[in-house]
């Protein structure tokens with residue numbers, strides 16, 4: 001059976017590579033991009049390689065955009081079986097000085113974004129009795145690793161980890177929800193000196209998106225291995 005995977009922020013970086021790897025595994029891809037032109041450009045390569053890729057406009061920080069995307073997909077008869085919440089921003093700044101804008105942005109994209117998409121797409125998975133949700137988090141959101149990195153980013157990713165645990169409890173039979181850290185990856189966010197390729201960064205997302213039915217639920221992973229919270 002062909003599963004359909006929606007990847008947010010699928011137009012570049014780790015998200016585009018997750019689309020590529022899931023397409024190679026035989027998934028139909030819904031590539032979410034807040035700029036549809038950039039999404040179409042990214043999708044063209046995959047389509048040329050013969051993969052089934054549909055581009056949707058999706059700004060995860062915007063309720064209306066998430067609602068419209070879900071409505072368009074439902075109208076087209078597309079059921080999302082796999083949701084990869086990959087879209088993210090590295091919002092930099094201190095907590096007590098400077099503008100509060102980095103916190104607003106980090107929470108809107110990194111935490112409320114996955115919350116919005118979960119509300120839009122997980123009830124369908126629960127109804128159909130099958131689904132996989134992958135939240136692309138970060139080691140910087142881990143208490144065990146000291147909540148390093150920019151404060152708003154770290155806090156928003158810690159909140160995403162908490163969201164993962166609670167969504168997993170509400171998911172219902174057949175739906176598995178997990179989060180993961182891709183490591184330090186060469187993308188616009190990670191920079192050119194990062195230690196990992198996008199293929200390495202996407203690998204654990206692929207693992208979690210294709211878990212067998214007796215796979216883990218509500219965990220945090222890195223390199224396909226459980227990671228301390």
Ligand SMILES: NC(=O)c1ccc[n+]([C@@H]2O[C@H](COP(=O)([O-])OP(=O)(O)OC[C@H]3O[C@@H](n4cnc5c(N)ncnc54)[C@H](OP(=O)(O)O)[C@@H]3O)[C@@H](O)[C@H]2O)c1
Pocket residue numbers: 008009010011012013014015033034035038058059060061062085086087088089109136137138139181182183184185186187188189190191194
């Ligand atoms: N790179 C690393 O070393 C690293 C390490 C740990 C975790 N991560 C996580 O991995 C994920 C992907 O990161 P990356 O390195 O691939 O970053 P990236 O190259 O900066 O790409 C970020 C993606 O998120 C999208 N995005 C940002 N805000 C959005 C919004 N409001 N709605 C929809 N899409 C939005 C961007 O779209 P636009 O093109 O429109 O901006 C882009 O597609 C993020 O969640 C990040 O926190 C990355």
